[in-house]
Amino acid sequence: MSNNKAVKREVTRKCVGCGEIKPKADMMRVVKSSEGVISLDATLKANGRGAYICKSADCIKKAIDRKGLARSFKCELSDGVRDSLLEEFDKLGIR
Numbered sequence: 001m002s003n004n005k006a007v008k009r010e011v012t013r014k015c016v017g018c019g020e021i022k023p024k025a026d027m028m029r030v031v032k033s034s035e036g037v038i039s040l041d042a043t044l045k046a047n048g049r050g051a052y053i054c055k056s057a058d059c060i061k062k063a064i065d066r067k068g069l070a071r072s073f074k075c076e077l078s079d080g081v082r083d084s085l086l087e088e089f090d091k092l093g094i095r
């Protein structure tokens, strides 16, 4: 293979929690499906509108409490969504 000129440029995304820009690989994605269901997308590939968040429980809390996620998804988030996203982060060992 000689086609080796692809310079690895890191894909970055802005965290909707703290606002920092980080490599996508270091982030989690929250996705809103076409049915309006908001869930954690650890694969970063699920269909739907996505928002990126650092791998930090603080950032998911900020993203929810400061309405960053609500802005990204153009909808209000219920308390249930907050709890379940925090639980998903917790299950992945992100605190």
Ligand SMILES: [Zn+2]
Pocket: 015, 016, 017, 018, 019, 020, 053, 054, 056, 059
């Ligand atoms: Zn962040």
